[in-house]
Amino acid sequence: MEQIIANGLYLGAQYALIALGLTLIFSLMNVLNFAHGQMYVFGGFVTYTVVVQFGLPFIVGLLASAAILAILGAAIEKFLFAPVVRRSKRDESTMLLAAGIAFFLDAVILLLFGEKQRGVPKVVNGVFNWDMRIIMPYDRILIGVLAILLIVAFIGFMNYSRAGRAMRALAQDRMAAQLMGVDVSRYSMLGFALGAMLAGLVGGLLVTITGVNLGMGGPTSIKAFLMIMIGGAGVISGAIAGGFILGMMESVGLTVLREYGDITYLVIFALLMVFLSIRPNGLMGKPWG
Amino acid sequence: MTTKALLAGAFLLVLLIVVPLAIGASGREDLYYTLTSVALLSIISAGVWITFYIGRINIGQGAYALMGGYVSAILVTAYGVSFWLTLPLAGIFCAAASILIGLPILRLRGVYFAMVTLVLTEVVRLLALALPITNGAKGIVSIPQPGGISLFGVTLLPDFATLTNPRLAFYIVSVILMALCFAGLYRLKNSRIGQLCQSLQQNEELASSIGVNITYLRVLAYAISSFLGGVGGAMFAAISQSIYPSSFTVADSVNFMLNCFLGGLSYVFGPILGTFVLYFGWDVLFQTGEFQLLIFSAILIALMLLLPNGLLSLRFSSKAKGAGR
Numbered sequence: 330m331e332q333i334i335a336n337g338l339y340l341g342a343q344y345a346l347i348a349l350g351l352t353l354i355f356s357l358m359n360v361l362n363f364a365h366g367q368m369y370v371f372g373g374f375v376t377y378t379v380v381v382q383f384g385l386p387f388i389v390g391l392l393a394s395a396a397i398l399a400i401l402g403a404a405i406e407k408f409l410f411a412p413v414v415r416r417s418k419r420d421e422s423t424m425l426l427a428a429g430i431a432f433f434l435d436a437v438i439l440l441l442f443g444e445k446q447r448g449v450p451k452v453v454n455g456v457f458n459w460d461m462r463i464i465m466p467y468d469r470i471l472i473g474v475l476a477i478l479l480i481v482a483f484i485g486f487m488n489y490s491r492a493g494r495a496m497r498a499l500a501q502d503r504m505a506a507q508l509m510g511v512d513v514s515r516y517s518m519l520g521f522a523l524g525a526m527l528a529g530l531v532g533g534l535l536v537t538i539t540g541v542n543l544g545m546g547g548p549t550s551i552k553a554f555l556m557i558m559i560g561g562a563g564v565i566s567g568a569i570a571g572g573f574i575l576g577m578m579e580s581v582g583l584t585v586l587r588e589y590g591d592i593t594y595l596v597i598f599a600l601l602m603v604f605l606s607i608r609p610n611g612l613m614g615k616p617w618g
Numbered sequence: 619m620t621t622k623a624l625l626a627g628a629f630l631l632v633l634l635i636v637v638p639l640a641i642g643a644s645g646r647e648d649l650y651y652t653l654t655s656v657a658l659l660s661i662i663s664a665g666v667w668i669t670f671y672i673g674r675i676n677i678g679q680g681a682y683a684l685m686g687g688y689v690s691a692i693l694v695t696a697y698g699v700s701f702w703l704t705l706p707l708a709g710i711f712c713a714a715a716s717i718l719i720g721l722p723i724l725r726l727r728g729v730y731f732a733m734v735t736l737v738l739t740e741v742v743r744l745l746a747l748a749l750p751i752t753n754g755a756k757g758i759v760s761i762p763q764p765g766g767i768s769l770f771g772v773t774l775l776p777d778f779a780t781l782t783n784p785r786l787a788f789y790i791v792s793v794i795l796m797a798l799c800f801a802g803l804y805r806l807k808n809s810r811i812g813q814l815c816q817s818l819q820q821n822e823e824l825a826s827s828i829g830v831n832i833t834y835l836r837v838l839a840y841a842i843s844s845f846l847g848g849v850g851g852a853m854f855a856a857i858s859q860s861i862y863p864s865s866f867t868v869a870d871s872v873n874f875m876l877n878c879f880l881g882g883l884s885y886v887f888g889p890i891l892g893t894f895v896l897y898f899g900w901d902v903l904f905q906t907g908e909f910q911l912l913i914f915s916a917i918l919i920a921l922m923l924l925l926p927n928g929l930l931s932l933r934f935s936s937k938a939k940g941a942g943r
Binding site: 361413422424428429430433437547555557558592602603605606609610614 | 670675719722723725726729730732733734736737738740741744745747748868869872875876879880883908909911912914915916918919922923926
């Protein structure tokens with residue numbers, strides 16, 4: 330039992346971080362970022378390249394992932410999303426653009442890094458063993474703690490910094506924020522960069538444990554969508570709750586449903602359908618439209 | 619109206635007579651398969667278009683295509699039902715399933731609905747993997763070719779297995795299905811129900827307050843959409859004579875949506891054009907090898923930047939400008 334909870338917390342911390350980036354982009358731009366999973370994979374590959382091919386320490390790789398993805402995110406917002414949002418007749422057009430970007434990033438990853446599964450050697454060795462009740466390798470604990478620290482830092486940034494306040498105002502009411510003198514286009518770009526950076530950071534963290542490969546992008550996006558559906562789209566607390574709930578369900582499901590075969594996600598999806606018919610906007614989401 | 623009907627008829631004649639003659643003359647038999655795929659994919663995309671028409675973004679069409687394919691494949695292989703009977707049955711099965719699923723999820727809007735339908739695609743794939751009747755990851759293979767239909771001793775449709783060129787037969791059947799589908803769609807759009815659906819797209823609360831039964835309408839539209847998805851999927855299973863859980867995945871669902879977007883959401887025939895451009899563009903770019911996806915997605919992004927309202931908006935916008943002057 331303790332083991333399941335520990336696994337769930339570890340998974341949940343990762344997931345919450347992915348969902349945070351997605352929900353940030355959604356709340357600022359009303360854009361469902363299909364390319365989020367690809368950004369995560371990209372971050373993983375950047376860390377791999379820096380750590381394994383250049384032989385630099387892991388923390389440098391992580392910082393490189395964060396920096397490169399932030400720049401990428403800012404560029405995507407400035408040159409692709411902003412013009413389309415301005416000119417298109419319907420909000421949904423951004424979805425096509427996001428899907429196009431997802432394909433594009435897939436192609437770029439394929440050309441730059443190849444299709445092989447890549448991993449980074451363990452950052453710390455050894456296994457934590459508490460009386461055979463919780464067994465967890467130290468590197469997983471480190472990654473989990475780092476993820477939680479990042480979440481705390483993100484919340485702090487959003488709550489107490491000037492830029493964070495501006496972005497929250499933007500998410501609440503774009504027009505009002507603009508009237509109050511918030512530079513909308515600048516903070517939209519910053520928010521997108523921040524969301525992309527979070528995806529890249531998780532990629533960099535997880536490459537040490539699960540490794541990355543080209544095919545992980547799509548499924549990661551789907552998981553991230555699941556989380557923000559559980560928690561409610563566009564709400565930071567919802568993304569964190571959704572991430573931890575999904576992590577916990579996955580952890581419990583893999584243990585409890587093991588004898589029935591690989592049906593954990595089927596059960597999660599079915600539960601989600603029932604849940605959404607009771608609370609269409611998730612736990613904490615605001616209604617759409 | 620009559621000129622439009624004439625145009626559509628001429629287009630159909632070209633597809634049914636000129637194209638096979640041209641292919642026969644040039645010897646490019648592989649084009650039959652490509653064109654058949656375009657016809658079927660545009661039927662499936664037409665379903666997505668209907669859900670767009672009521673103001674919902676549907677990324678779950680792959681789920682119904684897969685479902686339809688499996689229904690038809692299981693009925694043909696396990697129960698020996700004639701394929702031509704399973705085609706509507708697959709559609710009806712999908713429509714029924716979509717009513718059950720649609721009742722709760724159609725209450726969602728915008729991005730929430732889009733995400734739920736995306737997840738639905740994944741659910742159906744996992745179901746196909748988990749259920750015993752679908753034969754798991756191995757799928758259902760060597761489905762027999764569609765048999766013939768004869769009425770009072772007159773052969774209406776020959777047995778496909780005895781044909782020398784089943785590809786041509788599949789092509790003709792698919793084009794006819796496509797023509798039926800889009801004729802129906804055109805009729806639907808310009809009917810009373812179509813007008814009401816448009817009111818849903820603009821403002822559901824307002825429509826409801828005037829007395830439009832919005833729950834009934836959106837479930838109806840979703841059921842029609844899924845019906846088309848199921849029929850298209852069943853036809854695909856028959857052509858490839860196999861169906862696997864990975865036959866229709868999330869990527870396909872996204873592509874169906876892209877087909878509609880690309881063609882333009884305000885035009886009934888948008889899905890045909892969008893599918894044609896996307897499918898052929900992808901095929902043509904095959905020669906560029908490893909850069910195929912890169913170029914393809916770059917063109918997609920560029921199109922979105924230049925024509926955010928779809929390909930068909932080109933013609934209409936220039937006409938509108940002319941009228942303004």
